[in-house]
Amino acid sequence: MVAPAVPELTEEHLHESLDARTESLVALRELGPPDLVHLVKQATRNQGKQTGIYHHVTGVDASSSASLAAYINTLTYKEHGPNSTTKIVEGVYWYVVRLQRVCYNAFSRLDMRIHVSIPGTVESYCIDERGDKKKATDELWLETYLCSVLRAYSYADDGSGESIRKIMGVRRFNPVTNTETEHRFLNAAEQLFFRGWQLGSDSVVQVPTNVSNHLTAGLLKYLRTTGRYTSGINLFEKLRTQSVEVSSLLAKVLFMGNEEVSGVRTLHQSLKDTLMDYVMLDTQAEFLLKKAQTATSPEQREERLKMALRCADRSTIAAPSEFGTWARMAQVYVAMEDWENALTILNSCPMFTYQDKDTPIMPEPKEVLLPTLPETRLDEIDSEAEPRYSEQVDPSLLNLRAASYKGTFKQAYSILTEMTAKIGWDQLLKIRSNVFVMEDEYRTEKQEATQPGAKRNSSIDGIRGMSDGATNGGDESDEDESDESGEKSQGDAKTKETLTPNGDDKEVEKPSSIIDPNEVKADTENNNKGISNDEHLSKLNTKRLCERWLDSLFMVLYEDLRVYTIWRTQMAQYRAQQMQYKKSAEEWEILGSLAERLQHMDEAVEAYRACLSLRFSPKALAGILRVYKKTKNTRETVQAVIRLVAWQYRWYSEFSPELLHTIRTLIEDEGAVKVRSIIQATSLPQNVLDLTHHYAALCATFRSSGTDG
Structure with a gap:
């Protein structure tokens, strides 16, 4: 199996990437960033001219200084392809004089470093958060090795390309082969x-x-x-x-x-x-x-x-x-x-601020070389790398906040969309008004209670009693995230927005405003003295105060449904007039993601296919793959996996746990012989098929079910 190509990021100033790595140690909170591999090249004719280049890597053995040095040694003989002008082969244009590999130990919060001089010696040491050198012990190497394997699995791409696009120039290998x-x-x-x-x-x-x-x-x-x-x-x-x-x-x-x-x-x-x-x-x-x-x-x-x-x-x-x-x-x-x-x-769910994975914080590189191996060449994939500046995207599609949700907010939103898919938006709003205190009814109750000579209304007591207990674990630290959308929800309770042009009668009701818990709390503090409870409580006493973040989710869901309804209505109108409905590839990709979020899978596949008909998109193909896996469509699943594996390899990743899992489950269901036959029968270049065969060979190595015989 040929190794992925080696990307090169050239430093503006020598060793600036290593210095930036050292400075960022104090801010690391998770498993740490991918390993940093730094090389110093010297011009053959000009001995005084040195250049620093670097790239990142995951999944390479980090159990000892010898294993780290072994990876470094492979780079001194690695050519970057026939079109490269900066080969690191001694005696051509440049030759390597120093190499370093940096691997983070998240247990002891240290950077383990290997320094190789050519020709010369190998030195291993570690750097703490203050930048001080320490001795590398066997126990530290054990911790470093385990962290490197966990990073390879945690930071690997799921096939959609999201992780690959986050960090430039990362080679990803399988740590357990x-x-x-x-x-x-x-x-x-x-x-x-x-x-x-x-x-x-x-x-x-x-x-x-x-x-x-x-x-x-x-x-x-x-x-x-x-x-x-x-x-x-x-x-x-x-x-x-x-x-x-x-x-x-x-x-x-x-x-x-x-x-x-x-x-x-x-x-x-x-x-x-x-x-x-x-x-x-x-x-x-x-x-x-x-x-x-x-x-x-x-x-x-x-x-x-x-x-x-x-x-x-x-x-x-x-x-x-x-x-x-x-x-x-x-x-x-x-x-x-x-x-x-x-x-x-x-x-009642306690919400937490999302903590993203540690990523390298590097200065802007002077030059970037991203070579391509011939083994990954596929016309439809190569077209994806072309600039997309010419693609026009509707601003309403770019502003959908739900697409950026992660962590607890993403899971909570998924539960909300599942409810919407089962009972519909209108019914969800009715249930929302039955459960939570709405602004208009609270204003009415408050006005009646404060009129001169009016009898004390027990509903205000009910609201007062709920103001402290309604949060039930809600995390106040996340209020900042929903402040902006919470302000948007302070509108007319009866507002409806017509979503379709040409006067179509389809519309999605905008959620009416929910009373702000802070306002209820303020009213409670102002009227806390001299008032006795009434024996008969109003219906508001059985309701709860809605958390700001959940109110925000309703508004975000409304925006998703509004855009989705516009899209589907326009599609129906164009088809009725036998006209072609045109969108750019990126717009189709966003619409597919929108439909998948709202759990309309048929519409999601339709949009993803439209995107792929214009240009290759790993995100769209990964979305289709998820549907194929559910419907047990073996041949289409294999076709999608082959292209995703080739795209991953094109961007220096020979390992994706999600794609390996897909191949393994296919082999379990259909048998290794049938899966290999389907792969081989595909009308794609053999070098591209071999990349997927490599995944199937891993299943045989681990003696997965279905590989016998």
């Missing part, structure tokens, strides 16, 4: 398992624990990708003898490996010892929710959902500050079609 490297990875994970909380956790987890952190997330992702469930079960069985909380991870792997009886038994036995372990309870609720979706009768479905609700309810009591427990409970209520409780619980 056989059972030998798997044993080394799992052994390191076992030794450092109970320090995993030091690495932090995903943005949806408030407090990292022994079973909820980047280490456990990386382990589960590796096992899901490769299907090596037996290895994971053996690992967690050993760790469970040291701590019973590991049972939740063991159960998850058992469920992934279709050993459901053993997984349920493991959770049942472990919960006897730790009744309020929220991760175990949440795992139970997730399992029961999935089983309810495959129930054969309404009675069986209802019974499983009730059990899931009890588990989810207990998990929120055990961990009231965690988003995941509340979100799971909301999902259960949505499955039960209890819409009012679903909205109430969603309103």
